[in-house]
Amino acid sequence: MSKQKINCVSCFKENLDKDIIALNKKLFGKETSNFYCIDCMANYFDTTTDELLEKIEEFKEEGCELFK
Numbered sequence: 912m913s914k915q916k917i918n919c920v921s922c923f924k925e926n927l928d929k930d931i932i933a934l935n936k937k938l939f940g941k942e943t944s945n946f947y948c949i950d951c952m953a954n955y956f957d958t959t960t961d962e963l964l965e966k967i968e969e970f971k972e973e974g975c976e977l978f979k
């Protein structure tokens with residue numbers, strides 16, 4: 912992963928965590944250029960941040976490339 916800082920396109924939260932960036936790629940596609948913070952993603956998918964954090968752990972356990 913590069914050190915490039917990525918901000919949320921919705922609320923402009925700065926410097927998103929790499930797991931959050933990976934989750935964006937997982938949910939919106941690898942080529943996505945719009946990244947959302949976990950709060951905005953929870954809003955977007957009408958879920959909770961806890962659910963999304965659980966998802967991240969699931970994807971990691973599956974050995975998903977994006978989360979390495």
Ligand SMILES: [Zn+2]
Pocket residue numbers: 919920921922923924947948949950951952
């Ligand atoms: Zn946001």
